[in-house]
Amino acid sequence: MFESAELGHKIDKETYDKEVPQLREALLDAQIDLAKLAKFPVLILVGGVDGAGRGETVNLLNEWLDPRYIQTHAMGEPSDEELDRPMMWRFWRELPPKGRIGIFLGSWYTWPIINRVQGRTKLAELDQSLERAARMEKMLTEEGALIIKFWLHLSKDKQRKRLRLLEKDPKTRWRVSERDWEHYKKYDKFRVVSESVIRHTSTAEAPWIIVEGFDSHYRSLTVGRVILDAIHKRLADADKTISEVSAPPPLPSIDNLDILKTLDLGQQIDKKDYQSELEKYQGKLALLTRDPKFKNITVIAMFEGNDAAGKGGAIRRITGALDARDYNIIPVAAPTEEERAQPYLWRFWRHIPRRGRVTIFDRSWYGRVLVERVEQFCTEADWMRAYSEINEFEAQLVRHNIVVVKFWLSISKEEQLKRFKAREMIGFKHFKITEEDWRNREKWDDYEQAISDMVDRTSTEIAPWTLVEANDKNFARIKILKTMCRQIETMLKKKGIEFKKN
């Protein structure tokens, strides 16, 4: 794996000085085209061996390119706000928008490798981290991002030499720390782990570029050229329409039976029972969220459903049991300009709360496989990949002791008509029926197919869908409260929910 990076690559000063001005000019031009087109972001990950020149390389890139349109992120120790969220959150918050370059010194590989070398994690945990990294990169490239991953390598011998050289020079001495020498002692272990990481995560979309780091001329020219070529190639491809996946279509409905049709929407609760059950489960929810252990977990509840199915009312029955200081509701509307410059899930990641809090999404990331699919706001390839991206997103949440509660509120077509008409009659401002509501209604069957596919593909053991029969609002509200209580209770009983580092 590292063979070519131990050959002693070297570029003499004369060649270097001749090549650099052209390269810089070309890089600057490419950066301007990238910004003008603003169709995709560039992520440059810089990893490798201590002393192989990671910091110098990043400084040089900032010198060669226009540093105003580069964001450099040293992913050191996470802050307390970052520790409170899944590990990937700190990367999501720093993603460059379309048209910009983000350089990451230390990436989603850094801590998994270090933890493994230090013996703090088992092989299986490392594999899981790599799996997450691979999925993150797949999602990013499918969203259009250009990812360039550099691994700056040094042989053991060369690493010792470099560290000694840096130590000798008073100007660079400060760069060599105790920790570097400690790492050096673990060189062999580090090499084994990182080789395996590179092998597992070098993909067609985002291959690792291994660069010998000893000679700075060779290293700098190589890195600069790889970046230039990669941006050029992607800019040239930017106008090509991405070829649609010709994946098999989702399960066709040939007997007109689907999961929604199996629901008994007529289920009811009588008024007296409703009152006592409401009190009971609101009381329970109040106690659960005030449990001292609740400070270690997070709840994300998500509401989808037919128009007029009663999402707002159900949400109010939940918040009625909570302290206003502890929850936050995110009504999902059209994405803002800043959100449109980012991958699809970015606008949900930004609302992931700190521990000890409840966040309720009124409509959610499932918009992609519902309205966006039915209305053809995105391509089939986009919504087809959304299923696995969403599953991965929710898996990361659950892994971080976040209770993910997902409700689909289902009413019959007749019940919906009744409610639309009633609302038009009363004419309350906050129950206004719009043209769009009537239009959506015409696409009832398309939505039913989309909902059915969504449940099939995203109801997982760790984050199951709860289908709520909502023709009777009271019945729906009790079912929702009960489900919330049960899922929170299960998490509070889980072992090891005490605060832990990622």
Place this chain on the structure above:
Amino acid sequence: MFESAELGHKIDKETYDKEVPQLREALLDAQIDLAKLAKFPVLILVGGVDGAGRGETVNLLNEWLDPRYIQTHAMGEPSDEELDRPMMWRFWRELPPKGRIGIFLGSWYTWPIINRVQGRTKLAELDQSLERAARMEKMLTEEGALIIKFWLHLSKDKQRKRLRLLEKDPKTRWRVSERDWEHYKKYDKFRVVSESVIRHTSTAEAPWIIVEGFDSHYRSLTVGRVILDAIHKRLADADKTISEVSAPPPLPSIDNLDILKTLDLGQQIDKKDYQSELEKYQGKLALLTRDPKFKNITVIAMFEGNDAAGKGGAIRRITGALDARDYNIIPVAAPTEEERAQPYLWRFWRHIPRRGRVTIFDRSWYGRVLVERVEQFCTEADWMRAYSEINEFEAQLVRHNIVVVKFWLSISKEEQLKRFKAREMIGFKHFKITEEDWRNREKWDDYEQAISDMVDRTSTEIAPWTLVEANDKNFARIKILKTMCRQIETMLKKKGIEFKKN
């Protein structure tokens, strides 16, 4: 001050039950109008005595209104990311956008009052906090925000009674903590301090509403009605054009002499001196930013100047001396949609970095008093008040051990013409001259007046402007590097720059 709130106000259950449904309906309607118009945000601050029902009031508001469009913020202990910035940053990041309601339980008054009652701060420090709070509110109201400040009051006797009542009921017992009783012991001191705070910060734009908190019916109805009336009144006023301030005009230029004309733009440095000075000051800057004490301070450098004055080149000479991991450059462009829904300075506050970092603004918050003034993108009232808002903003930065370095790069009209023409000739993409550049040039005199006023009004002892004679680029770069070094050095020598809580 508290007389009316100790009269024993009480509303019987029957009246309450009759009034509430109408009030709720009206509040919901007002909330919908607010969201539709989306012209101003509503900030509700809820302060007062322990046990006076602050939490209950906020919960009730979330029940009465549509909680999906309310953000409730309990401003408890700040996070490490918040402690790294000026105190007001945590409020700026939580400001509701136009059309939304933000409820703050604990506000910019909470910690100043508590710290004073506990004897942790002197009277002068309290006064300074109040001064900052007053300026924040003035800025917010001038930006259009509706601020409603509630103070829920209890007499000493009633506070004891309420705490006892809450303790007796098993359902509410958990709400009374040790700390509440400790606070109770300090009732008299608390009363004196808070009375003085209320007296000093009850302004025409944002008066305190003192509400007796003992009877929950009275308290709830009063708070609900005040909010309803306030939103109604503001909605009715929203279409009125705000009367322009008829302030005296800025200093007129009657003898055609201004600060820019006194600059000797011909100053030069010869090439050899330039090289040695560049090396010297870049080396110095590199050392200063790697000083261990640098971790306790922050640098914000800001570049304004004539078009083609060489801002980009100067910035690169600074970043050339820094480690890419430690700085961030913010090129200031047109505000995004999310930024337009917030007060003017919000888009700069969001980029205030953590400690130990350098942030460079390429153009800045001075756009308000330069291009926005000259091009009439905002009213005279807007840019006139911007001077003091900016001074306050910078004062808050400096108080938090942030070095604020402000450069104006000045070239002559002839030199600009030469550079424009040269750039057109070379035709480098990254030096493109646009129509707009030529248009701006036609307004040279207007800009000169605006720049001169800006320097007069915002060059303060704590954050002075450095006017840079930039006809000779090299001369300008050295002056800038020297200034940066000097200002950072001064801060590093300052006593008490070790990390402290706000």
